Amino acid sequence: MNLSAIFGEALRALRQNRLRTGLTMLGMIIGVAAVVLMLSIGQGARTKINETIAAMGSNLLLVVPGAMSSGGFSFGSGSVRTLTINDAHAIAELASIRATAPVTSGTVQLNYAAKNWSTLITGTTPEYFEVGNWTMESGTAFTESEVRSAARVVVLGSITAKNLFGDEEPVGKTIRITNRPFLVVGVLMAKGQSLTGRDQDDNVFVPISTSERQITGNQFPGSIRYMLVQGASANEMDIAEIEITQLLRQRHRIPNGKDNDFTVRNLTAIADVATDAAKIMSIVLGAIASVSLLVGGIGIMNIMLVSVTERTREIGIRMAIGANQRAILTQFLLEAMMICIMGGLIGLIIGIGGAWLVSQVADMLIVITVGMIGLAFLFSSAVGIFFGFYPARKAASLKPVDALRYE
Amino acid sequence: MSLTQPTHSTQSLIQLEHLCKSYSLQDAHGHTITTQVLHQIDLTIRQGEFVAIMGHSGSGKSTLMNILGCLDTPTSGSYWLSGRNVATLSSNELAQIRNRNIGFVFQGFNLLKRMTALDNVATPLLYAGISRSKSRQQALEFLRRTGLEDFAMHQPNQLSGGQQQRVAISRALINHPSLILADEPTGNLDTQTSNDIMQLFEQLNRDQGITIILVTHENDIAAYAKRLIHLKDGRITIDNDTTAAAPLHEAE
Numbered sequence: 001m002n003l004s005a006i007f008g009e010a011l012r013a014l015r016q017n018r019l020r021t022g023l024t025m026l027g028m029i030i031g032v033a034a035v036v037l038m039l040s041i042g043q044g045a046r047t048k049i050n051e052t053i054a055a056m057g058s059n060l061l062l063v064v065p066g067a068m069s070s071g072g073f074s075f076g077s078g079s080v081r082t083l084t085i086n087d088a089h090a091i092a093e094l095a096s097i098r099a100t101a102p103v104t105s106g107t108v109q110l111n112y113a114a115k116n117w118s119t120l121i122t123g124t125t126p127e128y129f130e131v132g133n134w135t136m137e138s139g140t141a142f143t144e145s146e147v148r149s150a151a152r153v154v155v156l157g158s159i160t161a162k163n164l165f166g167d168e169e170p171v172g173k174t175i176r177i178t179n180r181p182f183l184v185v186g187v188l189m190a191k192g193q194s195l196t197g198r199d200q201d202d203n204v205f206v207p208i209s210t211s212e213r214q215i216t217g218n219q220f221p222g223s224i225r226y227m228l229v230q231g232a233s234a235n236e237m238d239i240a241e242i243e244i245t246q247l248l249r250q251r252h253r254i255p256n257g258k259d260n261d262f263t264v265r266n267l268t269a270i271a272d273v274a275t276d277a278a279k280i281m282s283i284v285l286g287a288i289a290s291v292s293l294l295v296g297g298i299g300i301m302n303i304m305l306v307s308v309t310e311r312t313r314e315i316g317i318r319m320a321i322g323a324n325q326r327a328i329l330t331q332f333l334l335e336a337m338m339i340c341i342m343g344g345l346i347g348l349i350i351g352i353g354g355a356w357l358v359s360q361v362a363d364m365l366i367v368i369t370v371g372m373i374g375l376a377f378l379f380s381s382a383v384g385i386f387f388g389f390y391p392a393r394k395a396a397s398l399k400p401v402d403a404l405r406y407e
Numbered sequence: 408m409s410l411t412q413p414t415h416s417t418q419s420l421i422q423l424e425h426l427c428k429s430y431s432l433q434d435a436h437g438h439t440i441t442t443q444v445l446h447q448i449d450l451t452i453r454q455g456e457f458v459a460i461m462g463h464s465g466s467g468k469s470t471l472m473n474i475l476g477c478l479d480t481p482t483s484g485s486y487w488l489s490g491r492n493v494a495t496l497s498s499n500e501l502a503q504i505r506n507r508n509i510g511f512v513f514q515g516f517n518l519l520k521r522m523t524a525l526d527n528v529a530t531p532l533l534y535a536g537i538s539r540s541k542s543r544q545q546a547l548e549f550l551r552r553t554g555l556e557d558f559a560m561h562q563p564n565q566l567s568g569g570q571q572q573r574v575a576i577s578r579a580l581i582n583h584p585s586l587i588l589a590d591e592p593t594g595n596l597d598t599q600t601s602n603d604i605m606q607l608f609e610q611l612n613r614d615q616g617i618t619i620i621l622v623t624h625e626n627d628i629a630a631y632a633k634r635l636i637h638l639k640d641g642r643i644t645i646d647n648d649t650t651a652a653a654p655l656h657e658a659e
Contacts (some may be wrong), residue, residue: 005533016521317517321578322534324499348651387565400505401479404517 002322006327010334017307021339027296028343029350032376034289036351036368039375041358042282043367049278052272055191057133059098059231060267061241063091063248065223082261084222085208087251091229092127094247096240098232101128102224104208106216111176112164120203121177129155129188131230139186142207148211154182157203164267177217182206195274237266247376254372283376296343297383304336304391315395316403324367329396336388337381344380348373419487420586420618421452421475426484428470428641444470446641448484452620454585457612459621459632467641469590470620475620476509476588479499489585506534510579514591516571518563524550524574525559531582549577553607569600576607587611589621593628605631630648 014021065082088102104123109116122128129141142153154175161170170184191200212221231240241264248262308315315328352368359366428445444467453457460483462468473479474486477493486493488504511517518527527544532542550559553573554638563571572592579587589608593601611633623629637645 002536002538005539008539012522094502313517314519317519318530318534319502320476320505320511320517321531322502322582324502324534326499327502327534399479401473404478404513 003036003330006330007334010331010338013179013311013331013335014155014338020303020307024300025339025343025346026301028293028340028380029296029347031289031293031296031383032344032347032380033351033354035286035355035379036348036372036376037358038285038289039282039372040351040355040366040368041280041364042285043369043372044359044365045281046275046278047367048365049195049271049274052195053274055133056195056267056271057109057131057228057230059237059266060131061229061231061237061244062224062226062265063087063229063244064263064265065261082252083224083227083248085224086222087248088125088224088227090251091227091244094240094243096232096236096243098230099127099131100230101125101131101228102208103227104129104211104216104225105210108177108204108215110160110164110204111179112173115164117160117163121211121215122203122205123208124205124218125208128205128228131228134191135189137187137189139184141186142205147194147209150213152180152182152210152214153185153207155186155188155205156184157188157205159199160204161187161200173186177204177206180214182292195270219236224244233311234268237268242264264308279352293379293383297340297387300336300339300384301387301391304332304388305394307335308332308395310393311395312398312403312406315398316406319398319400320404325396328398329392332392332395333385333388336392337384340380340384340388341377344377345367347380348376351376408455418586419451420456420637421450421456422487423448423450424487425449425484426474426481426486428467428474429482430476444641445451445474445481448641448643449579450636450643450646452618453615455612456620456634457541457609457621457632458636459623460638461622461624461626461629462638463624465640466638468638470639472588472590472620472622476511483630499526502534506531507582508584508586510576510582510584510587512572512575512579512587512589512592514594516563516568516575516595518571518574518578520564521562523560523562524555526536527563527574528577528581535582546577546581549581553577560588567600568596572596572600572604573607575598576604580611584617586618588622589619591622591624593623593625601628 015396063083083102085102088100091097092100101124104122108121109117109118111117125147126141126144128134129136134141137158139155141155142151146153154177156164156170164170164175165173168185173184174181175184176182188201188205194200206215208224229240229244231237245260249260252261254261315323318328355366355368358364414618426445427443427447429441429443431439431441434440448471460468460471470479474481477496480494486541489508493501493504505511518524519530525543528549529539529542529546532545533539537545547556547559550556553576555570555573555577558566558570558574563574566574572595587608592608593604596604603627608619608621612619619632621628621632629635635645635647636643
């Protein structure tokens with residue numbers, strides 16, 4: 001008997017038991033749909049994190065003041081103002097460093113026409129936009145000379161710009177920050193959330209000198225809240241970290257044996273942790289979904305075993321009229337595989353549909369790859385072969401005389 | 408003399424030598440109980456014969472039939488079918504013999520449910536490797552010969568007993584077998600239909616020379632056959648082998 005004829009017999013057998021075929025298939029449909037949905041959510045999360053990391057800028061180190069201890073007491077990082085703008089300038093001179101950007105920050109009230117808005121203000125230098133991988137939507141960043149002259153210029157984050165100006169073009173307009181007029185020189189492109197979930201677009205940026213002298217004021221002149229440091233190359237981040245530490249210890253005159261009064265954090269390492277977390281999440285999601293696929297497979301085996309018992313007489317008749325063991329085995333195996341593959345295809349469609357729905361409703365990034373579709377298809381046929389083989393072999397190994405006699 | 412020196416001539420379609428069949432069962436205490444169903448059967452059936460095997464239930468006639476039909480294997484002794492020793496054949500070869508050389512007709516018809524008469528008749532051809540469309544064409548031709556052309560698209564449960572048995576006979580015939588085994592073919596039919604079916608067998612035997620072996624316990628059905636074999640407790644008690652007896656006498 002040729003394969004296409006056996007295929008026809010298998011298809012006929014499935015059609016004869018529509019309800020049972022459908023219910024068995026449902027196990028497969030749910031399993032594959034779950035796997036596809038979970039994989040796409042996991043992949044979406046990974047893609048999102050990768051985008052965020054790319055937007056963050058590369059080879060970044062964060063230097064924050066603090067971790068100072070005095071007579072056995074240690075203060076939390078940021079609790080003292082030990083870092084200065086001059087530290088930042090000195091670090092920028094190191095060979096392993098490309099650029100540094102000192103940062104001070106505070107909260108301010110903004111006014112434009114009748115609108116007012118409360119937001120974060122960041123005082124920094126032009127390097128900040130370069131190091132942080134920011135791009136301008138319109139206008140330009142403030143310049144080095146504007147920092148030196150403590151000019152009243154401001155760069156707006158995209159959300160702040162939208163809240164104050166709506167559809168109006170902000171560049172060239174004047175807004176009031178704590179009642180002092182500032183000229184808007186640029187608006188940043190939206191960047192979305194940071195890795196820590198903070199909205200990076202609701203923010204205004206002014207020269208660090210202007211911020212210190214005219215807005216937030218400063219208890220310790222020249223001190224900064226933190227600095228962003230960009231290394232010259234990805235391979236030399238460890239060297240950069242060591243050089244910064246040595247330089248700052250020397251500048252701060254910290255004797256050997258005493259703790260640092262600053263902390264250097266590698267943001268790339270933090271990004272790696274986030275990537276790993278996303279990877280683990282997608283593996284866990286996939287594993288949970290695979291359980292339902294496994295349950296679906298066991299359901300198929302169960303039904304096929306029942307089917308073999310129920311159709312023992314039919315198997316006997318087929319053997320009496322000339323079916324050999326291979327023909328019987330192939331027919332039952334094909335039945336199981338057809339259930340799996342058809343269920344897998346329907347599951348795939350539902351999974352993709354579900355992923356689209358999740359992306360619409362929950363506003364999540366969902367990524368479906370060809371590999372994922374292939375995997376689902378491969379997995380469902382493998383389940384069909386694996387769970388269909390035992391019942392099929394059981395059917396094929398029946399003795400014709402016993403099968404015919406079966407009531 | 409012919410028993411001690413078996414000659415596997417082309418004339419003898421079936422030759423059984425000292426054929427035995429026993430079943431072993433384990434009882435509740437784990438002891439094996441062996442029941443011997445067939446004892447040392449020696450039997451020769453030639454091409455073109457019409458044989459009726461009779462006996463009470465438990466006489467072993469169904470077991471003998473299953474062995475003849477290659478559905479079951481003997482415990483000991485040999486079974487030569489068309490000169491081939493069946494005991495040495497693989498399950499694939501047995502399946503092929505069932506497909507090509509033997510046609511089965513059962514008491515309960517044994518048609519495949521929820522399948523049209525046409526497809527039932529065509530199925531043996533599919534197992535012989537013939538395409539579905541060709542199989543159906545031939546099946547229709549065989550249904551036409553048994554007068555069931557109009558019922559080709561009916562399923563078994565839409566047919567009368569006599570019609571179902573004729574579908575089964577068409578199915579048995581479709582691969583042009585040399586042997587038809589009929590196990591109580593009229594057991595589920597009324598007298599009139601029984602006679603029709605038996606006349607069909609008679610005609611197949613006479614016109615096409617197909618060997619027919621029939622199991623029955625009804626004397627008037629057995630009367631259609633030319634040779635009668637009685638089985639009792641697994642042994643042949645009567646065998647009115649008229650055709651074989653004549654040359655034997657001449658030789659003496």
